[in-house]
Amino acid sequence: xxxxxxxxxxxxxxxxxxxxxxxxxxxxxxxxxxxxxxxxxxxxxxxxxxxxxxxxxxxxxxxxxxxxxxxxxxxxxxxxxxxxxxxxxxxxxxxxxxxxxxxxxxxxxxx
Amino acid sequence: xxxxxxxxxxxxxxxxxxxxxxxxxxxxxxxxxxxxxxxxxxxxxxxxxxxxxxxxxxxxxxxxxxxxxxxxxxxxxxxxxxxxxxxxxxxxxxxxxxxxxxxxxxxxxxxxxxxxx
Numbered sequence: 193x194x195x196x197x198x199x200x201x202x203x204x205x206x207x208x209x210x211x212x213x214x215x216x217x218x219x220x221x222x223x224x225x226x227x228x229x230x231x232x233x234x235x236x237x238x239x240x241x242x243x244x245x246x247x248x249x250x251x252x253x254x255x256x257x258x259x260x261x262x263x264x265x266x267x268x269x270x271x272x273x274x275x276x277x278x279x280x281x282x283x284x285x286x287x288x289x290x291x292x293x294x295x296x297x298x299x300x301x302x303x
Numbered sequence: 304x305x306x307x308x309x310x311x312x313x314x315x316x317x318x319x320x321x322x323x324x325x326x327x328x329x330x331x332x333x334x335x336x337x338x339x340x341x342x343x344x345x346x347x348x349x350x351x352x353x354x355x356x357x358x359x360x361x362x363x364x365x366x367x368x369x370x371x372x373x374x375x376x377x378x379x380x381x382x383x384x385x386x387x388x389x390x391x392x393x394x395x396x397x398x399x400x401x402x403x404x405x406x407x408x409x410x411x412x413x414x415x416x417x418x419x420x
Binding site: 195227232233234235236237280289290291292293294295296298 | 307309335337344345346347348349352394396398400409410411412413414416
């Protein structure tokens with residue numbers, strides 16, 4: 193099935209560093225979403241993007257909906273230990289309600 | 304916010320037996336629920352869309368006779384893995400859509416880890 197290309201697959205950073213990850217697709221999406229998943233848990237929504245070019249923040253997190261509607265990035269500033277986890281991007285086609293997920297970015301933080 | 308629960312949180316069963324997993328929306332009514340499967344270190348893959356009072360819509364490659372979905376009420380959907388085999392061992396996650404919310408407003412359950420021995 194359709195899949196988003198998410199990179200990097202994993203990141204090992206020091207506490208306090210900024211983080212950047214992105215997703216690309218060959219198809220256009222009408223909505224881009226970013227989720228965080230902790231081990232053994234379901235994903236939790238972090239940021240939702242609805243319009244091409246939209247830049248949205250949620251605390252230390254910032255995400256943007258690409259102009260072409262085929263990509264999105266997520267930035268985390270001044271990382272802290274609780275940011276550890278797997279981050280997934282997800283795209284939603286218009287009206288279909290189905291979410292297509294990226295492969296995930298596993299974030300590890302060294303204190 | 305909207306809360307979705309799953310039961311059980313983990314289950315171990317023998318090959319050939321059937322296992323039922325429940326997904327409940329605790330504080331809202333969900334006309335649509337989704338079932339995902341996630342293998343270790345992999346992404347979530349949509350298995351089927353469950354609509355209250357009607358048949359589920361399965362994604363390509365998902366056997367509807369093996370993964371039985373019942374959405375009998377606005378707060379409960381069940382996934383039954385029939386004649387389970389070791390390759391069915393996975394993390395099964397459901398999500399529920401808030402009917403009055405934006406299309407994206409799906410809230411995920413905590414997942415059920417199935418191990419088939």
